[in-house]
Amino acid sequence: xxxxxxxxxxxxxxxxxxxxxxxxxxxxxxxxxxxxxxxxxxxxxxxxxxxxxxxxxxxxxxxxxxxxxxxxxxxxxxxxxxxxxxxxxxxxxxxxxxxxxxxxxxxxxxxxxxxxxxxxxxxxxxxxxxxxxxxxxxxxxxxxxxxxxxxxxxxxxxxxxxxxxxxxxxxxxxxxxxxxxxxxxxxxxxxxxxxxxxxxxxxxxxxxxxxxxxxxxxxxxxxxxxxxxxxxxxxxxxxxxxxxxxxxxxxxxxxxxxxxxxxxxxxxxxxxxxxxxxxxxxxxxxxxxxxxxxxxxxxxxxxxxxxxxxxxxxxxxxxxxxxxxxxxxxx
Numbered sequence: 227x228x229x230x231x232x233x234x235x236x237x238x239x240x241x242x243x244x245x246x247x248x249x250x251x252x253x254x255x256x257x258x259x260x261x262x263x264x265x266x267x268x269x270x271x272x273x274x275x276x277x278x279x280x281x282x283x284x285x286x287x288x289x290x291x292x293x294x295x296x297x298x299x300x301x302x303x304x305x306x307x308x309x310x311x312x313x314x315x316x317x318x319x320x321x322x323x324x325x326x327x328x329x330x331x332x333x334x335x336x337x338x339x340x341x342x343x344x345x346x347x348x349x350x351x352x353x354x355x356x357x358x359x360x361x362x363x364x365x366x367x368x369x370x371x372x373x374x375x376x377x378x379x380x381x382x383x384x385x386x387x388x389x390x391x392x393x394x395x396x397x398x399x400x401x402x403x404x405x406x407x408x409x410x411x412x413x414x415x416x417x418x419x420x421x422x423x424x425x426x427x428x429x430x431x432x433x434x435x436x437x438x439x440x441x442x443x444x445x446x447x448x449x450x451x452x453x454x455x456x457x458x459x460x461x462x463x464x465x466x467x468x469x470x471x472x473x474x475x476x477x478x479x480x481x482x483x484x485x486x487x488x489x490x491x492x493x494x495x496x497x498x499x500x501x502x503x504x505x506x507x508x509x510x511x512x513x514x515x516x517x518x519x520x521x522x523x524x525x526x527x528x529x530x531x532x533x534x535x536x537x538x539x540x541x542x543x544x545x546x547x548x549x550x551x552x553x554x555x556x557x
Contacts, residue, residue, distance in 0.1 A: 238276075241269075241273060242277060245260070245273045245274070246283075248263055249283060249293060253293070254290070254292070254293075255293070256290050256291075257270050274291060281294060281302055281303060282299045282303070307476070307477060310473050311473060311477060313469075313473070314473045314474065317466050317469055317470050318430060318470065321470075324463055325454055339458060339459040340460065341456060341458075342454075342456050343452055343455040344451060344455075345451055346372045346450075346452050348452065349446055349452050352442055352457050353385060353434055353444075354385065356434055356441075356442050357385045357434065359439075360436045361390070362390065363390060363395070363396075363436075363437060364385070364394065364395045364434065365396050365475075366385070366396070366432075366433065367397070367398040367399075367400075367426075367431075367474065368397065368398070368400065368429070369403075369430070370400060370403055370406075371431070371432045371447035372446045373444045373446045373452065374403070374432040374444065378399075378403070378413075379406070379408055379409065379412060385434075392420030393420045393421075395421045395422070396422040396475060397416065397422070397423045397424070398426050398429065398471065398474050398475055398478055399413060399423060399425055399426070400426060400427065400428070400429040401425050401426070401427045401512055402427075404507065404512045404516035404517070404519065404520050405515070405516050406519075410520035411520075413481055424478035424479060424481060425478055425479045425480075425481050425510035425512075426474055426478040429474070431444060431447065431448070432444035432446075435464065435468055435471060438464060438465070439459065440458065440459045440464060441457070441463065441464045441468075442458075443455060443456055443457075443458070479509050479510045479548075481506060500523075501531060501535060502556065503517075503520070503521050504532065505535060505547065505548055505556060506548075507520065508544050508548040508551075509551070511545070514529055532544060535551075539551060
């Protein structure tokens with residue numbers, strides 16, 4: 227089993243979730259019981275500290291913890307995430323102020339470290355040029371902009387360079403992209419290659435962050451000529467974009483197979499490919515029309531299959547159907 231310190235950021239969350247569920251099943255978790263369950267004692271100590279910090283457990287004594295009732299802990303945790311989401315909005319205001327300042331008519335605008343872009347072609351070229359400098363990781367967010375669609379669907383070469391492994395590439399895509407043919411297949415190919423892809427709703431713009439050193443902001447969805455788009459190599463704006471990305475990534479819905487399905491730990495026979503893709507898209511919040519476009523069937527067919535899947539999963543809502551399918555390892 228991988229050690230806690232050797233895991234990447236996304237794997238940390240999976241490890242913490244797995245440990246928390248094990249603690250819930252034990253009722254009165256102890257280090258000894260968790261070690262007997264196959265965990266390293268040092269990993270238990272470190273991971274338990276994270277869970278304490280999130281208010282999910284409390285320390286009773288050395289090596290023994292109490293579970294905070296989930297009906298109390300989970301709403302409190304949700305409130306913390308909502309507070310972080312509110313901070314994203316204030317960060318966006320700072321970025322907007324930087325953008326407005328860069329377009330001001332002052333005699334001596336301070337544009338050091340900022341390269342303004344004036345067309346979709348320039349945005350696409352800047353994305354490739356910036357990504358080519360990456361040494362450690364790339365983070366991207368894609369809304370329904372002309373430049374984002376070109377990078378996702380029309381360009382034949384990959385944005386990520388060979389120096390960056392697929393597991394170090396993370397993407398947030400807006401659910402509005404599912405209105406375009408081929409988007410789901412392209413994203414599934416990226417997930418199968420090892421990239422982490424999540425789906426959000428309402429991204430304000432597209433962008434790219436490379437190694438926390440430079441970033442691209444694409445505003446071509448707001449202006450056909452991409453007016454106001456820019457590349458920035460200044461610390462504070464890049465850090466602000468990084469903070470925006472991390473919060474949005476945590477709040478978004480993962481696209482792709484769950485860990486249970488990847489390990490074959492499903493509690494039901496595998497679904498047909500079409501139904502699995504429908505459930506994947508349901509979990510991201512896609513509409514029936516967007517799902518129909520992506521899998522190549524009529525909206526009526528999607529409506530019938532969604533209703534059947536909801537009955538099978540005993541789900542009251544579409545979102546619950548996606549969550550239940552993930553819990554069973556169907557997707």
